[in-house]
Amino acid sequence: MNADGEPSLLAELTGAAESPGTRINHILVVDDDAPLRRSMPHLLAAPGRRFDLASSLGEAIESLSRQHYDLILLDHRLPDGNGLSLLDWRAENQRDDAVVMLSGEDGIDVAIGALRRGAEDFLRKPYHLAQLQHTVDKALHKTGLERANRRIGLRLKESERLYRYLVESSPDIIFMLDARGRFRYVNPRAESLLGYERRQLLGRAVADIAGEDDRPRLQALFCNPERPTREARSLELKLQRNAGGSGGKSDMLTFSVNTEPVLGRQGACGMRRLIGTYGVARDISDRKRAEDVIVYQAYHDQLTRLPNRLLFHDRLELALAQAQRRGSVLAVLFIDLDRFKLVNDTYGHGDGDHLLRGVASRLRQSLRRGDTLARVGGDEFVALLPDLTSPDDAERIAIKILQTLHEPFQLKHGEFRVTVSVGIALYPKDGEMADLLIQHADIAMYQVKRSGKNGYCFFGPELNANYRQRVSLENDLRQALERDEFELRYQPLVDTARRRVLGAEALLRWRHPDHGLLNPTEFVTVAEEIGLIGGISNWVLDRACAQLARWRRMGHRDIRMSVNLSPRDFEHGDVVGEVSRRLANYRLPAPALMLEITEHLMMQEGHAGAEKIAQLRQLGVGVAIDDFGTGYSALGYLQRFQISSLKIDRCFVSEMKSGGNPIISAIAGIARGFGLGIVAEGVETPEQLDQLSVIGCDAMQGFYFSPPASAEVVEGLFREAPADWFPDQVVQ
Ligand code: C2E
Ligand code: MG
Numbered sequence: 118m119n120a121d122g123e124p125s126l127l128a129e130l131t132g133a134a135e136s137p138g139t140r141i142n143h144i145l146v147v148d149d150d151a152p153l154r155r156s157m158p159h160l161l162a163a164p165g166r167r168f169d170l171a172s173s174l175g176e177a178i179e180s181l182s183r184q185h186y187d188l189i190l191l192d193h194r195l196p197d198g199n200g201l202s203l204l205d206w207r208a209e210n211q212r213d214d215a216v217v218m219l220s221g222e223d224g225i226d227v228a229i230g231a232l233r234r235g236a237e238d239f240l241r242k243p244y245h246l247a248q249l250q251h252t253v254d255k256a257l258h259k260t261g262l263e264r265a266n267r268r269i270g271l272r273l274k275e276s277e278r279l280y281r282y283l284v285e286s287s288p289d290i291i292f293m294l295d296a297r298g299r300f301r302y303v304n305p306r307a308e309s310l311l312g313y314e315r316r317q318l319l320g321r322a323v324a325d326i327a328g329e330d331d332r333p334r335l336q337a338l339f340c341n342p343e344r345p346t347r348e349a350r351s352l353e354l355k356l357q358r359n360a361g362g363s364g365g366k367s368d369m370l371t372f373s374v375n376t377e378p379v380l381g382r383q384g385a386c387g388m389r390r391l392i393g394t395y396g397v398a399r400d401i402s403d404r405k406r407a408e409d410v411i412v413y414q415a416y417h418d419q420l421t422r423l424p425n426r427l428l429f430h431d432r433l434e435l436a437l438a439q440a441q442r443r444g445s446v447l448a449v450l451f452i453d454l455d456r457f458k459l460v461n462d463t464y465g466h467g468d469g470d471h472l473l474r475g476v477a478s479r480l481r482q483s484l485r486r487g488d489t490l491a492r493v494g495g496d497e498f499v500a501l502l503p504d505l506t507s508p509d510d511a512e513r514i515a516i517k518i519l520q521t522l523h524e525p526f527q528l529k530h531g532e533f534r535v536t537v538s539v540g541i542a543l544y545p546k547d548g549e550m551a552d553l554l555i556q557h558a559d560i561a562m563y564q565v566k567r568s569g570k571n572g573y574c575f576f577g578p579e580l581n582a583n584y585r586q587r588v589s590l591e592n593d594l595r596q597a598l599e600r601d602e603f604e605l606r607y608q609p610l611v612d613t614a615r616r617r618v619l620g621a622e623a624l625l626r627w628r629h630p631d632h633g634l635l636n637p638t639e640f641v642t643v644a645e646e647i648g649l650i651g652g653i654s655n656w657v658l659d660r661a662c663a664q665l666a667r668w669r670r671m672g673h674r675d676i677r678m679s680v681n682l683s684p685r686d687f688e689h690g691d692v693v694g695e696v697s698r699r700l701a702n703y704r705l706p707a708p709a710l711m712l713e714i715t716e717h718l719m720m721q722e723g724h725a726g727a728e729k730i731a732q733l734r735q736l737g738v739g740v741a742i743d744d745f746g747t748g749y750s751a752l753g754y755l756q757r758f759q760i761s762s763l764k765i766d767r768c769f770v771s772e773m774k775s776g777g778n779p780i781i782s783a784i785a786g787i788a789r790g791f792g793l794g795i796v797a798e799g800v801e802t803p804e805q806l807d808q809l810s811v812i813g814c815d816a817m818q819g820f821y822f823s824p825p826a827s828a829e830v831v832e833g834l835f836r837e838a839p840a841d842w843f844p845d846q847v848v849q
């Protein structure tokens with residue numbers, strides 16, 4: 118039984134539904150002989166049998182109108198008619214209740230009449246009880262079988278309808294091909310999906326409507342009766358929509374197809390003949406499109422829609438294989454934007470993104486059709502130029518790239534002119550592997566950066582050495598702090614008018630385990646570039662303050678200390694917090710500390726640095742502009758930032774002729790005008806000292822007095838400045 122209380126199809130087919138005891142057999146006894154009629158239920162009693170009794174034709178028809186009977190035991194002679202008329206009634210009313218006729222007539226007419234009218238059996242009165250019982254059992258068994266048969270027939274019809282329904286309303290295309298791969302059957306779904314009418318498909322080879330790439334495969338698999346496919350297959354293929362079909366769209370749909378061979382009877386050779394192929398095709402076009410999008414995203418840069426590093430690598434590998442076969446030359450260009458960080462920091466990421474998209478599009482335009490341009494980092498692009506006739510082609514394209522960026526870009530905050538540094542590596546000269554070529558192009562690009570940016574450079578083996586040095590320097594620098602390899606030197610700041618030392622500038626040294634003592638010019642830029650400068654600055658600040666506190670404890674209470682900071686300290690770190698914490702820790706008065714910053718920092722308008730400088734000044738800390746005059750001095754800033762003093766770069770001091778240096782005079786004038794202190798750096802000779810004194814610049818630093826030296830040496834100079842520093846002939 119199934120859930121609905123119906124016998125299952127399987128039970129019906131195996132006959133289990135007809136097992137005795139599960140069914141009730143209704144029997145109608147029609148006889149006008151009352152004792153005989155009443156005795157029947159007793160004589161024929163068996164489990165599941167129910168009896169109704171009728172004494173006349175009228176009563177019998179009444180009962181029959183109410184319900185069906187499995188068996189009617191029908192007497193022929195009845196008071197209101199005969200049994201044959203009941204059989205006639207049964208036929209007229211298309212009833213199939215089984216009838217066993219019981220009759221005392223001698224003639225055979227009644228028996229023949231009854232059997233012709235469809236009675237199951239005829240029993241002549243008087244009969245033996247066993248005869249009656251046997252006849253009834255037999256009749257009931259037969260009706261039972263007939264009924265089961267009818268029901269099975271009905272069920273089969275139903276299940277055929279069910280299967281037809283399933284096939285015809287399937288969301289997948291269900292098809293059958295003949296041995297030559299021609300459609301023998303397609304369900305209606307093929308019409309709505311492929312836009313063909315069914316009759317257009319029937320008789321047509323499946324390869325005919327497949328995408329071009331799939332045709333040979335389909336021909337080989339399904340259309341060759343000589344070598345038929347006998348295995349089940351799963352394949353993915355593209356089928357062409359009928360352009361004339363609904364919507365007039367003529368695009369390709371992707372299907373996942375499963376096929377099974379349909380085999381016929383066994384032939385003479387013992388093999389079963391292949392009749393055709395049965396298959397189910399599921400439309401996976403949407404999933405495919407979604408996959409395509411995911412693949413696109415995995416291989417492209419979201420911002421510029423250019424290929425990313427992965428795809429570039431693939432294309433480069435492919436191009437290298439081709440170049441190797443053809444013996445041709447190819448180039449990899451590494452293109453890095455100069456000072457892009459400035460745009461992001463100054464104008465924000467919106468303008469930064471806009472600029473990157475603009476640059477990507479101009480770079481693209483300066484390349485040829487078969488070239489690949491990819492974005493491989495924030496402001497880094499690489500180009501692949503396959504099939505060059507000579508290395509000059511690569512140079513020409515590099516020049517074109519530099520030129521195409523000449524026109525400024527329009528950003529929200531105004532115009533911006535971009536320059537790039539381009540490194541070029543050639544196959545096979547500079548490497549035969551993809552990674553190596555990219556790395557060599559990168560090294561060549563780095564060389565352009567070192568020599569002033571905005572240009573191009575071909576890779577050469579000599580660059581490799583520079584690069585390796587730089588990489589190992591970076592690695593060593595990362596460990597220098599924890600290995601305690603940094604030291605400080607101090608250079609005295611001298612007040613020539615009062616003939617005494619005012620203070621000292623802390624200058625950083627790195628005692629490198631292999632290269633000895635290194636000056637900051639050899640490593641500070643690298644530390645800035647790889648983000649280590651913050652930690653180093655804090656270390657310098659701490660040591661310098663500790664030293665100042667020590668000197669003050671030794672009685673040098675009016676000595677001041679200058680510390681150099683990097684512009685990066687103002688971009689990222691909490692420089693104000695770091696400084697004020699140290700002043701508190703070492704109990705130093707703020708004016709005893711002077712921070713030296715470069716002019717460059719002042720140039721970045723809207724920069725958070727401005728705010729931090731103002732806060733430091735509020736603390737009372739001095740702020741000096743180091744190497745003043747070498748940058749782009751915009752004097753308005755001096756006042757805006759409340760700078761306390763200027764340090765004249767030593768190149769102006771060394772250029773001083775006998776009549777002084779007009780630039781120094783101008784700077785001294787400016788300083789006076791803005792109420793700023795002024796210090797001359799790099800004083801090496803007594804003449805320079807003289808001339809600076811004439812201009813009125815009395816604070817000086819330089820080898821003439823002392824090179825940067827240890828704290829002990831400088832402390833000695835605090836006690837007493839050597840008399841020979843100040844020759845008597847100096848004009849005050
Ligand atoms: P600076 O701040 O302008 O320091 C003066 C530089 O000139 C020092 O070089 C000093 O040794 C050198 N010098 C001093 N007097 C003379 C002279 O009479 N003639 C010549 N030719 N040179 C003289 P140093 O120590 O190699 O420092 C170079 C630069 O490195 C410094 O220039 C400063 O910008 C930077 N620097 C030094 N220490 C630090 C530091 O702790 N942090 C940061 N961020 N930068 C530092
Ligand atoms: Mg300095």
Ligand code: MG
Nearest residue numbers: 743744764798
């Ligand atoms: Mg300087």
